[in-house]
Amino acid sequence: MRHILIATHGLLASGARSTMEFLIGNVDNVDYITAYVDGQKPINEQIEEYFAKIPQEDEVVIFTDIKGGSVNQKMIPYCLRENTFLVSGFNLAVLIEVTMTPEKLTNDFLKAKIEEAREQLCLVEIEKNNTEENDDDFLL
Template identity: 30%
Template sequence: MERKLILASHGNFASGILSSLELICGKNDRITTMDAYMAADYNLSEEIKALMDENKGNELIVITDIFGGSVNNEFLNYIHTPSFYLIAGMNLPLLIELVTQLESTDSIPEMIKQALANSTMTIQFCNETIQNEIEEEEF
């Protein structure tokens, strides 16, 4: 059983963030992207079904752009599939953590929880963070 990632988004976000991820972590043939709604006749359900069929038998982590968005909601139909993990809120620190830990982890759910916690800490209001550091240095 292989471990695979699918990055799925509205528009080109998934393929765009993959470009950044590959710049940092290198190419990885275990990552697939799905850029939804890029054609007038696009069928989200069919595309996701095809991806799921293609990845039967794999441990599959799907990362979508927006919780509650149509892409995430369509993947929710597969939430009870064995070895299927769905994450919403795709961002680069999260992806870096997942990719660098993917092969070495014994527990995908634990890896995901830790990656979410770590990537959340990278989201900062820099003005406030820097101001707080300056104030701490003054004491």
């Protein structure tokens, strides 16, 4: 089985999971860790509890918010675990793609999906027209 763990500073992780559920439905295999949030257990404890419940043979993909950030650094030791991958920086596209793909994950597959997700990050530029128009010009 594949498990997805989204681990971030603050509430970004819970929001990402919530949005995934809204868009694709059942995301029972997606968990999150919200680090450094008042009322939450310390991050090390949250991580230990998470991995204690995951069977050793299962795949785990960890998504963190900032490469080199404290959350990302705390996940690095868990990458020694077989079938465990760590992706730093993420967007919704890569989360959904990795969650929904049925095939076994490899480094090459994940690198390709990360590159595809990067392509979705862009500045949307709209050319401004200097002519005077009113709303009626757009109605047909």
